[in-house]
Amino acid sequence: MASMSHQYSVSQTVVSQIIRETCEVIWDALYPLVLPLHTHKEWREIANEMNIKWQFPHCIGAMDGKHVIIQSPQHSGSAYYNYKKSFSIVLLAICDANYVFTYVDIGAYGRQSDGGVFKNSLMGQKFAQGQMNVPPAEEIYEGSSKYPYALVADEAFPLSPYLMRPFSGRDRLSTEQKIFNYRLSRARRTIENVFGILAAQWRIYRKPIIGKVETIENIVKATITLHNWLRKKDISNREQSFISAGMIDEEANDGSIIEGN
Template structure:
Protein backbone atom coordinates (compact mmCIF):
# COMPACT_ATOMS: atom_id res chain seq x y z
CA UNK A 1 0.00 0.00 0.00
CA UNK A 2 1.44 3.36 -1.03
CA UNK A 3 1.51 6.41 1.23
CA UNK A 4 -1.18 8.11 -0.88
CA UNK A 5 -3.57 5.16 -0.53
CA UNK A 6 -2.87 4.98 3.21
CA UNK A 7 -3.77 8.64 3.63
CA UNK A 8 -6.90 8.17 1.55
CA UNK A 9 -7.96 5.21 3.69
CA UNK A 10 -7.19 7.12 6.90
CA UNK A 11 -9.37 10.04 5.82
CA UNK A 12 -12.29 7.68 5.28
CA UNK A 13 -12.17 5.78 8.56
CA UNK A 14 -10.62 8.38 10.89
CA UNK A 15 -13.99 9.67 12.19
CA UNK A 16 -14.96 6.12 13.22
CA UNK A 17 -11.78 5.17 15.08
CA UNK A 18 -10.95 8.47 16.80
CA UNK A 19 -11.40 8.24 20.58
CA UNK A 20 -12.55 11.03 22.90
CA UNK A 21 -10.01 12.54 25.30
CA UNK A 22 -11.30 11.83 28.85
CA UNK A 23 -8.53 11.23 31.40
CA UNK A 24 -5.57 10.00 29.37
CA UNK A 25 -4.55 11.02 25.86
CA UNK A 26 -6.09 8.44 23.50
CA UNK A 27 -4.12 6.54 20.89
CA UNK A 28 -4.40 8.55 17.63
CA UNK A 29 -6.45 7.21 14.72
CA UNK A 30 -3.32 7.13 12.54
CA UNK A 31 -1.53 4.85 15.01
CA UNK A 32 -4.60 2.61 15.30
CA UNK A 33 -4.68 2.15 11.54
CA UNK A 34 -0.91 1.57 11.42
CA UNK A 35 -1.16 -1.13 14.11
CA UNK A 36 -3.95 -2.88 12.24
CA UNK A 37 -2.26 -2.75 8.84
CA UNK A 38 1.05 -3.88 10.35
CA UNK A 39 -0.69 -6.90 11.88
CA UNK A 40 -2.58 -7.79 8.70
CA UNK A 41 0.34 -7.32 6.31
CA UNK A 42 3.13 -8.89 8.38
CA UNK A 43 1.40 -11.86 9.97
CA UNK A 44 3.20 -11.16 13.26
CA UNK A 45 1.54 -12.05 16.52
CA UNK A 46 -0.33 -9.42 18.50
CA UNK A 47 2.34 -9.69 21.20
CA UNK A 48 5.03 -8.80 18.65
CA UNK A 49 2.96 -5.85 17.43
CA UNK A 50 2.52 -4.65 21.02
CA UNK A 51 6.29 -4.58 21.51
CA UNK A 52 6.82 -2.70 18.22
CA UNK A 53 4.32 0.05 19.07
CA UNK A 54 4.78 -0.01 22.87
CA UNK A 55 1.09 -0.70 23.39
CA UNK A 56 -0.31 -3.29 25.78
CA UNK A 57 -1.18 -6.63 24.22
CA UNK A 58 -4.84 -6.50 25.22
CA UNK A 59 -5.10 -2.97 23.81
CA UNK A 60 -3.61 -4.12 20.50
CA UNK A 61 -6.25 -6.86 20.33
CA UNK A 62 -9.05 -4.34 20.86
CA UNK A 63 -7.56 -1.89 18.35
CA UNK A 64 -7.30 -4.56 15.63
CA UNK A 65 -10.85 -5.79 16.17
CA UNK A 66 -12.40 -2.30 16.28
CA UNK A 67 -10.40 -0.97 13.34
CA UNK A 68 -11.14 -3.99 11.15
CA UNK A 69 -14.84 -3.59 11.86
CA UNK A 70 -14.66 0.14 11.04
CA UNK A 71 -12.79 -0.57 7.79
CA UNK A 72 -15.51 -3.01 6.74
CA UNK A 73 -18.37 -0.69 7.64
CA UNK A 74 -16.72 2.28 5.91
CA UNK A 75 -15.69 0.53 2.68
CA UNK A 76 -18.29 -2.16 2.02
CA UNK A 77 -20.62 0.17 0.12
CA UNK A 78 -17.71 1.77 -1.77
CA UNK A 79 -15.69 -1.18 -3.04
CA UNK A 80 -18.14 -4.06 -3.58
CA UNK A 81 -20.52 -4.42 -6.48
CA UNK A 82 -23.96 -2.87 -6.11
CA UNK A 83 -26.29 -5.32 -7.92
CA UNK A 84 -27.96 -3.57 -10.83
CA UNK A 85 -28.45 -4.48 -14.46
CA UNK A 86 -25.98 -1.83 -15.66
CA UNK A 87 -23.27 -2.88 -13.19
CA UNK A 88 -23.61 -6.55 -14.15
CA UNK A 89 -23.31 -5.64 -17.83
CA UNK A 90 -20.12 -3.66 -17.12
CA UNK A 91 -18.66 -6.70 -15.35
CA UNK A 92 -19.62 -8.88 -18.33
CA UNK A 93 -17.95 -6.46 -20.74
CA UNK A 94 -14.70 -6.68 -18.75
CA UNK A 95 -14.80 -10.48 -18.78
CA UNK A 96 -15.39 -10.51 -22.53
CA UNK A 97 -12.56 -8.06 -23.17
CA UNK A 98 -10.02 -9.56 -20.76
CA UNK A 99 -10.96 -13.26 -20.56
CA UNK A 100 -12.87 -13.79 -23.84
CA UNK A 101 -15.90 -15.27 -22.07
CA UNK A 102 -19.12 -13.60 -23.13
CA UNK A 103 -21.97 -12.85 -20.70
CA UNK A 104 -19.89 -13.79 -17.65
CA UNK A 105 -20.75 -11.82 -14.50
CA UNK A 106 -18.30 -13.35 -12.04
CA UNK A 107 -16.19 -16.29 -10.91
CA UNK A 108 -17.11 -17.77 -7.50
CA UNK A 109 -14.81 -19.87 -5.35
CA UNK A 110 -14.18 -20.63 -1.71
CA UNK A 111 -11.07 -20.83 0.45
CA UNK A 112 -10.46 -22.17 3.93
CA UNK A 113 -8.93 -19.56 6.25
CA UNK A 114 -7.09 -21.65 8.83
CA UNK A 115 -7.74 -20.67 12.46
CA UNK A 116 -6.82 -21.86 15.91
CA UNK A 117 -9.44 -24.31 17.17
CA UNK A 118 -12.12 -22.28 18.98
CA UNK A 119 -12.88 -23.47 22.53
CA UNK A 120 -15.71 -25.98 22.87
CA UNK A 121 -16.28 -26.01 19.08
CA UNK A 122 -15.91 -29.76 18.59
CA UNK A 123 -15.84 -30.58 14.88
CA UNK A 124 -17.83 -27.51 13.83
CA UNK A 125 -14.87 -25.85 12.09
CA UNK A 126 -12.91 -29.05 11.35
CA UNK A 127 -12.31 -29.41 7.60
CA UNK A 128 -11.31 -32.27 5.32
CA UNK A 129 -7.62 -31.23 5.56
CA UNK A 130 -7.60 -31.96 9.28
CA UNK A 131 -7.54 -28.29 10.27
CA UNK A 132 -9.98 -25.82 11.78
CA UNK A 133 -11.07 -23.11 9.39
CA UNK A 134 -13.57 -20.43 8.41
CA UNK A 135 -14.64 -20.34 4.77
CA UNK A 136 -14.20 -17.22 2.64
CA UNK A 137 -16.62 -17.56 -0.28
CA UNK A 138 -16.15 -14.85 -2.91
CA UNK A 139 -17.17 -13.86 -6.43
CA UNK A 140 -14.42 -12.16 -8.43
CA UNK A 141 -14.65 -9.80 -11.40
CA UNK A 142 -12.25 -9.71 -14.35
CA UNK A 143 -9.90 -7.30 -12.51
CA UNK A 144 -9.37 -9.74 -9.60
CA UNK A 145 -11.53 -7.68 -7.25
CA UNK A 146 -14.18 -9.29 -5.09
CA UNK A 147 -17.70 -8.43 -6.26
CA UNK A 148 -19.42 -10.21 -3.36
CA UNK A 149 -18.17 -12.11 -0.31
CA UNK A 150 -19.68 -14.44 2.27
CA UNK A 151 -17.56 -14.87 5.41
CA UNK A 152 -18.04 -17.21 8.32
CA UNK A 153 -19.03 -20.60 6.91
CA UNK A 154 -17.82 -23.49 9.07
CA UNK A 155 -14.89 -25.44 7.70
CA UNK A 156 -16.78 -28.73 7.77
CA UNK A 157 -19.16 -27.53 5.02
CA UNK A 158 -18.51 -27.87 1.30
CA UNK A 159 -18.51 -24.82 -0.95
CA UNK A 160 -21.73 -25.76 -2.77
CA UNK A 161 -23.62 -25.91 0.54
CA UNK A 162 -22.11 -22.62 1.71
CA UNK A 163 -23.04 -20.94 -1.59
CA UNK A 164 -26.65 -22.16 -1.36
CA UNK A 165 -26.93 -20.96 2.25
CA UNK A 166 -25.23 -17.60 1.65
CA UNK A 167 -27.26 -14.43 1.19
CA UNK A 168 -26.13 -13.81 -2.38
CA UNK A 169 -26.53 -17.51 -3.21
CA UNK A 170 -30.17 -17.34 -2.17
CA UNK A 171 -30.66 -14.15 -4.16
CA UNK A 172 -29.14 -15.73 -7.26
CA UNK A 173 -31.56 -18.61 -6.80
CA UNK A 174 -34.68 -16.47 -6.43
CA UNK A 175 -33.63 -13.98 -9.12
CA UNK A 176 -33.54 -10.87 -6.91
CA UNK A 177 -30.07 -9.60 -7.91
CA UNK A 178 -31.29 -7.67 -10.97
CA UNK A 179 -29.38 -9.79 -13.47
CA UNK A 180 -29.75 -8.65 -17.09
CA UNK A 181 -32.10 -10.71 -19.23
CA UNK A 182 -30.65 -13.10 -21.81
CA UNK A 183 -29.80 -11.23 -25.01
CA UNK A 184 -28.18 -11.72 -28.37
CA UNK A 185 -24.41 -11.62 -28.72
CA UNK A 186 -23.32 -8.55 -30.70
CA UNK A 187 -23.70 -8.98 -34.48
CA UNK A 188 -25.13 -12.49 -34.11
CA UNK A 189 -28.48 -14.17 -33.57
CA UNK A 190 -27.11 -16.27 -30.68
CA UNK A 191 -29.00 -15.64 -27.42
CA UNK A 192 -27.20 -16.48 -24.17
CA UNK A 193 -27.97 -15.66 -20.51
CA UNK A 194 -25.61 -14.00 -18.03
CA UNK A 195 -23.86 -16.60 -15.88
CA UNK A 196 -21.21 -17.24 -13.24
CA UNK A 197 -18.26 -19.52 -14.06
CA UNK A 198 -17.11 -22.01 -11.43
CA UNK A 199 -15.17 -25.23 -10.97
CA UNK A 200 -16.49 -28.77 -10.44
CA UNK A 201 -17.20 -28.10 -6.77
CA UNK A 202 -20.26 -26.03 -7.63
CA UNK A 203 -23.65 -27.12 -8.89
CA UNK A 204 -24.59 -26.65 -12.54
CA UNK A 205 -27.59 -24.29 -12.68
CA UNK A 206 -29.05 -21.86 -15.25
CA UNK A 207 -26.94 -19.06 -13.69
CA UNK A 208 -23.83 -21.14 -12.86
CA UNK A 209 -21.61 -22.82 -15.47
CA UNK A 210 -19.13 -25.52 -14.47
CA UNK A 211 -16.76 -27.60 -16.65
CA UNK A 212 -17.79 -30.79 -18.37
CA UNK A 213 -16.65 -33.95 -16.54
CA UNK A 214 -13.19 -34.96 -17.79
CA UNK A 215 -14.30 -38.44 -18.76
CA UNK A 216 -14.63 -38.93 -22.54
CA UNK A 217 -14.13 -35.29 -23.45
CA UNK A 218 -14.38 -34.36 -27.13
CA UNK A 219 -12.84 -31.31 -28.76
CA UNK A 220 -16.05 -29.29 -28.40
CA UNK A 221 -16.25 -29.86 -24.66
CA UNK A 222 -12.53 -29.27 -24.20
CA UNK A 223 -12.90 -25.89 -25.89
CA UNK A 224 -15.67 -24.94 -23.45
CA UNK A 225 -13.61 -26.09 -20.46
CA UNK A 226 -10.62 -24.10 -21.67
CA UNK A 227 -12.63 -20.93 -22.23
CA UNK A 228 -14.29 -21.32 -18.83
CA UNK A 229 -10.94 -21.83 -17.09
CA UNK A 230 -9.62 -18.59 -18.64
CA UNK A 231 -12.43 -16.69 -16.96
CA UNK A 232 -12.45 -18.67 -13.70
CA UNK A 233 -8.77 -18.14 -12.98
CA UNK A 234 -9.50 -14.52 -12.03
CA UNK A 235 -10.85 -15.62 -8.65
CA UNK A 236 -7.74 -17.76 -8.07
CA UNK A 237 -5.58 -14.72 -8.85
CA UNK A 238 -7.69 -12.64 -6.47
CA UNK A 239 -7.10 -15.11 -3.63
CA UNK A 240 -3.39 -15.24 -4.49
CA UNK A 241 -3.06 -11.45 -4.34
CA UNK A 242 -5.05 -11.37 -1.11
CA UNK A 243 -2.74 -13.90 0.58
CA UNK A 244 0.42 -12.29 -0.83
CA UNK A 245 -0.50 -8.79 0.35
CA UNK A 246 -1.93 -9.78 3.75
CA UNK A 247 0.48 -12.23 5.39
CA UNK A 248 -1.93 -12.82 8.24
CA UNK A 249 -3.19 -15.65 6.00
CA UNK A 250 0.26 -17.26 6.04
CA UNK A 251 -0.45 -19.22 9.22
CA UNK A 252 -3.41 -20.07 11.46
CA UNK A 253 -5.07 -16.92 12.80
CA UNK A 254 -4.96 -16.90 16.59
CA UNK A 255 -8.06 -14.92 17.56
CA UNK A 256 -11.69 -15.41 18.48
CA UNK A 257 -14.12 -16.37 15.73
CA UNK A 258 -15.73 -12.91 15.73
CA UNK A 259 -12.34 -11.16 15.48
CA UNK A 260 -11.25 -13.54 12.72
CA UNK A 261 -14.36 -12.70 10.73
CA UNK A 262 -13.63 -8.99 11.13
CA UNK A 263 -10.05 -9.59 9.96
CA UNK A 264 -11.27 -11.40 6.82
CA UNK A 265 -13.84 -8.68 6.14
CA UNK A 266 -11.23 -5.95 6.49
CA UNK A 267 -8.66 -7.62 4.22
CA UNK A 268 -11.18 -8.27 1.43
CA UNK A 269 -12.43 -4.66 1.63
CA UNK A 270 -8.90 -3.17 1.62
CA UNK A 271 -7.91 -5.53 -1.20
CA UNK A 272 -10.64 -4.03 -3.38
CA UNK A 273 -9.86 -0.52 -2.14
CA UNK A 274 -6.19 -0.81 -3.13
CA UNK A 275 -6.91 -2.44 -6.49
CA UNK A 276 -9.51 0.17 -7.41
CA UNK A 277 -7.28 3.04 -6.24
CA UNK A 278 -4.38 1.73 -8.31
CA UNK A 279 -6.54 1.47 -11.42
CA UNK A 280 -7.86 5.00 -10.95
CA UNK A 281 -4.36 6.46 -10.58
CA UNK A 282 -2.58 6.47 -13.93
CA UNK A 283 0.85 7.27 -12.49
CA UNK A 284 0.71 4.76 -9.68
CA UNK A 285 2.27 1.38 -10.31
CA UNK A 286 0.78 -1.69 -8.58
CA UNK A 287 2.77 -2.58 -5.48
CA UNK A 288 2.37 -6.25 -4.67
CA UNK A 289 4.30 -8.19 -2.08
CA UNK A 290 7.33 -10.11 -3.31
CA UNK A 291 7.58 -13.56 -1.83
CA UNK A 292 9.77 -16.61 -2.28
CA UNK A 293 8.94 -20.27 -2.84
CA UNK A 294 9.14 -20.80 0.91
CA UNK A 295 6.61 -17.99 1.45
CA UNK A 296 4.26 -19.61 -1.05
CA UNK A 297 4.39 -22.84 0.93
CA UNK A 298 3.46 -20.92 4.09
CA UNK A 299 0.63 -19.10 2.33
CA UNK A 300 -0.82 -22.40 1.11
CA UNK A 301 -1.28 -23.40 4.75
CA UNK A 302 -3.43 -20.34 5.38
CA UNK A 303 -5.83 -20.67 2.44
CA UNK A 304 -6.97 -24.16 1.49
CA UNK A 305 -9.01 -25.29 -1.49
CA UNK A 306 -12.52 -26.50 -0.66
CA UNK A 307 -13.46 -30.10 -1.39
CA UNK A 308 -15.71 -30.94 -4.31
CA UNK A 309 -19.31 -31.97 -3.94
CA UNK A 310 -21.65 -33.91 -6.20
CA UNK A 311 -24.05 -31.69 -8.14
CA UNK A 312 -27.43 -32.36 -9.66
CA UNK A 313 -27.82 -30.98 -13.19
CA UNK A 314 -31.05 -29.57 -14.53
CA UNK A 315 -32.15 -29.88 -18.14
CA UNK A 316 -32.17 -26.10 -18.59
CA UNK A 317 -28.66 -25.70 -17.16
CA UNK A 318 -27.28 -28.46 -19.40
CA UNK A 319 -28.84 -26.80 -22.46
CA UNK A 320 -27.34 -23.41 -21.53
CA UNK A 321 -23.89 -24.98 -21.19
CA UNK A 322 -24.30 -26.68 -24.57
CA UNK A 323 -25.33 -23.33 -26.11
CA UNK A 324 -22.15 -21.71 -24.78
CA UNK A 325 -20.16 -24.67 -26.14
CA UNK A 326 -21.69 -24.24 -29.61
CA UNK A 327 -20.93 -20.52 -29.54
CA UNK A 328 -17.28 -21.02 -28.51
CA UNK A 329 -16.79 -23.62 -31.24
CA UNK A 330 -18.34 -21.54 -34.02
CA UNK A 331 -18.98 -17.78 -34.08
CA UNK A 332 -17.18 -17.08 -30.81
CA UNK A 333 -14.09 -19.20 -31.52
CA UNK A 334 -10.67 -17.70 -30.72
CA UNK A 335 -7.73 -18.38 -33.08
CA UNK A 336 -5.48 -19.96 -30.43
CA UNK A 337 -8.03 -22.13 -28.62
CA UNK A 338 -7.60 -25.22 -30.83
CA UNK A 339 -3.86 -25.43 -30.16
CA UNK A 340 -4.47 -25.01 -26.43
CA UNK A 341 -7.04 -27.78 -26.14
CA UNK A 342 -4.98 -30.19 -28.23
CA UNK A 343 -1.87 -29.65 -26.11
CA UNK A 344 -3.64 -29.74 -22.72
CA UNK A 345 -6.20 -31.87 -20.92
CA UNK A 346 -9.08 -29.60 -19.87
Protein backbone atom coordinates in the same frame (compact mmCIF):
# COMPACT_ATOMS: atom_id res chain seq x y z
CA MET B 1 -0.66 -9.62 19.54
CA ALA B 2 1.81 -10.77 22.20
CA SER B 3 4.67 -8.75 20.67
CA MET B 4 2.45 -5.66 20.34
CA SER B 5 1.37 -6.09 23.94
CA HIS B 6 5.00 -6.03 25.13
CA GLN B 7 5.98 -3.21 22.78
CA TYR B 8 3.24 -0.80 23.87
CA SER B 9 2.86 -2.01 27.48
CA VAL B 10 -0.81 -2.90 27.18
CA SER B 11 -2.60 -6.16 27.75
CA GLN B 12 -3.29 -8.62 24.95
CA THR B 13 -7.01 -8.13 25.56
CA VAL B 14 -6.67 -4.41 24.80
CA VAL B 15 -4.62 -5.16 21.67
CA SER B 16 -7.28 -7.60 20.48
CA GLN B 17 -10.02 -5.06 21.13
CA ILE B 18 -8.13 -2.33 19.22
CA ILE B 19 -7.63 -4.65 16.23
CA ARG B 20 -11.29 -5.67 16.22
CA GLU B 21 -12.58 -2.10 16.48
CA THR B 22 -10.16 -0.83 13.80
CA CYS B 23 -11.19 -3.58 11.38
CA GLU B 24 -14.86 -2.83 12.03
CA VAL B 25 -14.32 0.87 11.24
CA ILE B 26 -12.42 0.03 8.03
CA TRP B 27 -15.26 -2.26 6.91
CA ASP B 28 -18.01 0.22 7.78
CA ALA B 29 -16.23 3.10 6.03
CA LEU B 30 -15.16 1.31 2.83
CA TYR B 31 -17.85 -1.33 2.32
CA PRO B 32 -20.40 1.03 0.66
CA LEU B 33 -17.67 2.37 -1.67
CA VAL B 34 -15.89 -0.80 -2.78
CA LEU B 35 -18.63 -3.47 -2.53
CA PRO B 36 -21.77 -1.79 -3.87
CA LEU B 37 -24.82 -3.55 -5.27
CA HIS B 38 -24.64 -3.88 -9.05
CA THR B 39 -27.12 -2.66 -11.66
CA HIS B 40 -27.88 -4.21 -15.06
CA LYS B 41 -25.42 -1.81 -16.67
CA GLU B 42 -22.60 -2.67 -14.24
CA TRP B 43 -23.15 -6.43 -14.68
CA ARG B 44 -22.93 -5.96 -18.46
CA GLU B 45 -19.69 -3.99 -18.07
CA ILE B 46 -18.21 -6.82 -15.98
CA ALA B 47 -19.33 -9.37 -18.59
CA ASN B 48 -17.80 -7.28 -21.39
CA GLU B 49 -14.43 -7.11 -19.61
CA MET B 50 -14.48 -10.86 -18.91
CA ASN B 51 -15.17 -11.49 -22.58
CA ILE B 52 -12.40 -9.16 -23.75
CA LYS B 53 -9.76 -10.53 -21.37
CA TRP B 54 -10.74 -14.20 -21.12
CA GLN B 55 -12.98 -14.82 -24.16
CA PHE B 56 -15.91 -16.12 -22.14
CA PRO B 57 -19.12 -14.23 -23.05
CA HIS B 58 -21.90 -13.35 -20.61
CA CYS B 59 -19.68 -14.12 -17.60
CA ILE B 60 -20.55 -11.82 -14.69
CA GLY B 61 -17.77 -13.05 -12.41
CA ALA B 62 -15.70 -15.98 -11.17
CA MET B 63 -16.54 -17.62 -7.85
CA ASP B 64 -14.69 -19.89 -5.44
CA GLY B 65 -14.08 -20.44 -1.75
CA LYS B 66 -10.89 -19.93 0.26
CA HIS B 67 -10.19 -21.59 3.59
CA VAL B 68 -8.84 -19.03 6.06
CA ILE B 69 -6.79 -21.15 8.46
CA ILE B 70 -7.45 -20.44 12.13
CA GLN B 71 -6.57 -21.88 15.50
CA SER B 72 -9.24 -24.32 16.63
CA PRO B 73 -11.93 -22.40 18.58
CA GLN B 74 -12.72 -23.72 22.02
CA HIS B 75 -15.59 -26.23 22.30
CA SER B 76 -16.18 -26.09 18.52
CA GLY B 77 -15.88 -29.82 17.92
CA SER B 78 -15.40 -30.61 14.23
CA ALA B 79 -17.43 -27.65 12.91
CA TYR B 80 -14.34 -25.81 11.63
CA TYR B 81 -12.34 -28.93 10.68
CA ASN B 82 -11.95 -29.05 6.88
CA TYR B 83 -10.94 -31.67 4.32
CA LYS B 84 -7.35 -30.34 4.38
CA LYS B 85 -7.15 -31.50 8.02
CA SER B 86 -6.93 -28.01 9.45
CA PHE B 87 -9.37 -25.60 11.09
CA SER B 88 -10.77 -22.77 9.03
CA ILE B 89 -13.57 -20.40 8.17
CA VAL B 90 -14.63 -20.07 4.53
CA LEU B 91 -14.25 -16.91 2.47
CA LEU B 92 -16.63 -17.36 -0.46
CA ALA B 93 -16.06 -14.66 -3.06
CA ILE B 94 -16.97 -13.46 -6.55
CA CYS B 95 -14.57 -11.29 -8.54
CA ASP B 96 -14.43 -9.48 -11.89
CA ALA B 97 -11.79 -9.45 -14.62
CA ASN B 98 -9.78 -6.73 -12.82
CA TYR B 99 -9.23 -8.86 -9.68
CA VAL B 100 -11.75 -6.84 -7.68
CA PHE B 101 -14.11 -8.60 -5.28
CA THR B 102 -17.75 -7.95 -6.15
CA TYR B 103 -19.53 -10.05 -3.50
CA VAL B 104 -18.25 -11.97 -0.48
CA ASP B 105 -19.59 -14.27 2.22
CA ILE B 106 -17.34 -14.63 5.28
CA GLY B 107 -17.44 -16.96 8.26
CA ALA B 108 -18.99 -20.28 7.18
CA TYR B 109 -17.76 -23.42 8.95
CA GLY B 110 -14.68 -24.97 7.37
CA ARG B 111 -16.30 -28.41 7.17
CA GLN B 112 -18.88 -27.14 4.65
CA SER B 113 -18.37 -27.57 0.93
CA ASP B 114 -18.14 -24.52 -1.31
CA GLY B 115 -21.42 -25.43 -2.96
CA GLY B 116 -23.13 -25.76 0.42
CA VAL B 117 -21.74 -22.42 1.59
CA PHE B 118 -23.03 -20.71 -1.56
CA LYS B 119 -26.46 -22.33 -1.26
CA ASN B 120 -26.87 -21.20 2.35
CA SER B 121 -25.34 -17.75 1.92
CA LEU B 122 -27.42 -14.62 1.49
CA MET B 123 -25.97 -13.89 -1.95
CA GLY B 124 -26.61 -17.48 -3.05
CA GLN B 125 -30.24 -17.26 -1.97
CA LYS B 126 -30.64 -13.92 -3.77
CA PHE B 127 -29.16 -15.36 -6.96
CA ALA B 128 -31.60 -18.28 -6.73
CA GLN B 129 -34.52 -15.90 -6.19
CA GLY B 130 -33.49 -13.58 -9.03
CA GLN B 131 -32.84 -10.61 -6.72
CA MET B 132 -29.27 -9.72 -7.83
CA ASN B 133 -30.22 -7.40 -10.73
CA VAL B 134 -28.63 -9.78 -13.23
CA PRO B 135 -29.59 -8.77 -16.80
CA PRO B 136 -32.02 -11.03 -18.67
CA ALA B 137 -30.80 -13.47 -21.32
CA GLU B 138 -29.46 -11.73 -24.43
CA GLU B 139 -27.85 -12.53 -27.76
CA ILE B 140 -24.09 -13.10 -27.67
CA TYR B 141 -23.82 -11.82 -31.23
CA GLU B 142 -26.39 -10.54 -33.69
CA GLY B 143 -28.70 -13.32 -34.78
CA SER B 144 -27.61 -15.85 -32.13
CA SER B 145 -29.82 -17.52 -29.54
CA LYS B 146 -30.33 -15.75 -26.23
CA TYR B 147 -28.06 -16.94 -23.43
CA PRO B 148 -28.23 -16.02 -19.72
CA TYR B 149 -25.57 -14.10 -17.84
CA ALA B 150 -23.87 -16.42 -15.36
CA LEU B 151 -21.05 -16.90 -12.88
CA VAL B 152 -18.27 -19.42 -13.55
CA ALA B 153 -17.08 -21.87 -10.90
CA ASP B 154 -15.48 -25.30 -10.50
CA GLU B 155 -17.05 -28.73 -10.02
CA ALA B 156 -17.80 -28.06 -6.35
CA PHE B 157 -20.77 -25.91 -7.35
CA PRO B 158 -24.06 -27.13 -8.89
CA LEU B 159 -25.02 -26.21 -12.44
CA SER B 160 -27.81 -23.62 -12.65
CA PRO B 161 -29.08 -20.91 -15.03
CA TYR B 162 -26.93 -18.33 -13.22
CA LEU B 163 -23.86 -20.56 -12.61
CA MET B 164 -21.72 -22.43 -15.14
CA ARG B 165 -19.35 -25.26 -14.26
CA PRO B 166 -17.07 -27.44 -16.43
CA PHE B 167 -18.19 -30.63 -18.14
CA SER B 168 -17.14 -33.68 -16.10
CA GLY B 169 -15.33 -36.72 -17.46
CA ARG B 170 -12.19 -35.60 -19.30
CA ASP B 171 -11.67 -38.77 -21.36
CA ARG B 172 -15.15 -38.76 -22.88
CA LEU B 173 -15.53 -35.12 -23.81
CA SER B 174 -16.04 -33.89 -27.34
CA THR B 175 -13.75 -31.27 -28.87
CA GLU B 176 -16.37 -28.57 -28.30
CA GLN B 177 -16.74 -29.57 -24.63
CA LYS B 178 -12.96 -29.51 -24.11
CA ILE B 179 -12.78 -26.02 -25.64
CA PHE B 180 -15.64 -24.90 -23.38
CA ASN B 181 -13.85 -26.27 -20.29
CA TYR B 182 -10.63 -24.54 -21.33
CA ARG B 183 -12.34 -21.17 -21.78
CA LEU B 184 -14.28 -21.54 -18.54
CA SER B 185 -11.13 -22.48 -16.61
CA ARG B 186 -9.35 -19.39 -17.97
CA ALA B 187 -12.17 -17.17 -16.75
CA ARG B 188 -12.47 -18.98 -13.42
CA ARG B 189 -8.74 -18.62 -12.78
CA THR B 190 -9.26 -14.94 -11.95
CA ILE B 191 -10.71 -15.77 -8.53
CA GLU B 192 -7.70 -18.00 -7.78
CA ASN B 193 -5.44 -15.10 -8.72
CA VAL B 194 -7.37 -12.75 -6.42
CA PHE B 195 -6.89 -15.10 -3.48
CA GLY B 196 -3.17 -15.24 -4.29
CA ILE B 197 -2.92 -11.45 -4.39
CA LEU B 198 -4.81 -11.21 -1.10
CA ALA B 199 -2.48 -13.67 0.67
CA ALA B 200 0.59 -11.93 -0.79
CA GLN B 201 -0.57 -8.48 0.38
CA TRP B 202 -1.73 -9.50 3.84
CA ARG B 203 0.74 -11.89 5.41
CA ILE B 204 -1.65 -12.83 8.20
CA TYR B 205 -3.14 -15.37 5.75
CA ARG B 206 0.15 -17.28 5.56
CA LYS B 207 -0.27 -19.04 8.91
CA PRO B 208 -3.12 -19.98 11.28
CA ILE B 209 -4.76 -16.88 12.72
CA ILE B 210 -5.06 -16.91 16.49
CA GLY B 211 -8.11 -15.14 17.86
CA LYS B 212 -11.83 -15.31 18.35
CA VAL B 213 -13.87 -16.20 15.28
CA GLU B 214 -15.61 -12.81 15.38
CA THR B 215 -12.24 -11.00 15.41
CA ILE B 216 -10.93 -13.13 12.55
CA GLU B 217 -14.05 -12.38 10.49
CA ASN B 218 -13.47 -8.64 11.06
CA ILE B 219 -9.84 -9.01 9.96
CA VAL B 220 -10.93 -10.75 6.75
CA LYS B 221 -13.55 -8.05 6.11
CA ALA B 222 -10.94 -5.32 6.54
CA THR B 223 -8.45 -6.96 4.16
CA ILE B 224 -11.17 -7.49 1.54
CA THR B 225 -12.23 -3.84 1.55
CA LEU B 226 -8.63 -2.59 1.59
CA HIS B 227 -7.79 -4.90 -1.31
CA ASN B 228 -10.68 -3.50 -3.36
CA TRP B 229 -9.79 0.07 -2.43
CA LEU B 230 -6.21 -0.41 -3.62
CA ARG B 231 -7.25 -2.22 -6.82
CA LYS B 232 -9.81 0.46 -7.73
CA LYS B 233 -7.28 3.23 -7.05
CA ASP B 234 -4.69 1.45 -9.18
CA ILE B 235 -7.17 1.01 -12.05
CA SER B 236 -8.22 4.67 -11.79
CA ASN B 237 -4.60 5.86 -11.81
CA ARG B 238 -3.79 3.75 -14.87
CA GLU B 239 -6.80 5.10 -16.75
CA GLN B 240 -5.79 8.66 -15.91
CA SER B 241 -2.22 8.01 -17.07
CA PHE B 242 -3.52 6.60 -20.37
CA ILE B 243 -5.72 9.66 -20.85
CA SER B 244 -2.82 12.00 -20.06
CA ALA B 245 -0.52 10.11 -22.44
CA GLY B 246 -3.16 10.35 -25.17
CA MET B 247 -3.54 14.09 -24.67
CA ILE B 248 0.25 14.55 -24.87
CA ASP B 249 0.38 12.54 -28.11
CA GLU B 250 -2.42 14.64 -29.59
CA GLU B 251 -0.62 17.88 -28.67
CA ALA B 252 2.60 16.54 -30.18
CA ASN B 253 0.80 15.60 -33.38
CA ASP B 254 -0.81 19.04 -33.59
CA GLY B 255 2.59 20.64 -33.17
CA SER B 256 4.23 18.54 -35.85
CA ILE B 257 1.42 19.36 -38.29
CA ILE B 258 1.86 23.09 -37.66
CA GLU B 259 5.62 22.82 -38.18
CA GLY B 260 5.13 20.89 -41.40
CA ASN B 261 2.73 23.50 -42.74
